[in-house]
Amino acid sequence: MPxxxxxxxxxxxxxxxxxDPNKPTLLKLHGVETGGVWIEYEAFTQEIxxxxxxxxxxRTPVVFLSxxxxxxxxxxxxxTVLSEKAFGV
Numbered sequence: 001m002p003x004x005x006x007x008x009x010x011x012x013x014x015x016x017x018x019x020d021p022n023k024p025t026l027l028k029l030h031g032v033e034t035g036g037v038w039i040e041y042e043a044f045t046q047e048i049x050x051x052x053x054x055x056x057x058x059r060t061p062v063v064f065l066s067x068x069x070x071x072x073x074x075x076x077x078x079x080t081v082l083s084e085k086a087f088g089v
Contacts, residue, residue: 002075004032013074014039016065024074036066 008031013024019041031038040062048061 015071016069017071018069030062036064038062038064
């Protein structure tokens with residue numbers, strides 16, 4: 001099984017109710033600490049750019065999320081997966 005530590009630098013799906021309580025959100029994992037994770041969230045980045053009137057920034061904002069704010073994280077393992085719908089299952 002993948003660990004959060006092994007997923008640093010990768011895009012992950014996680015359900016974070018303060019972002020979207022109904023479905024997982026695509027985030028980029030930048031760091032893992034005992035109490036939480038550092039993530040990049042594109043919508044948040046775009047909001048900061050929009051609010052500041054900037055079209056670019058020299059650095060990307062990252063947000064610390066405590067683990068109790070995350071319902072689950074989706075990891076992936078090396079195994080082929082097929083679309084049931086495409087195969088009529």
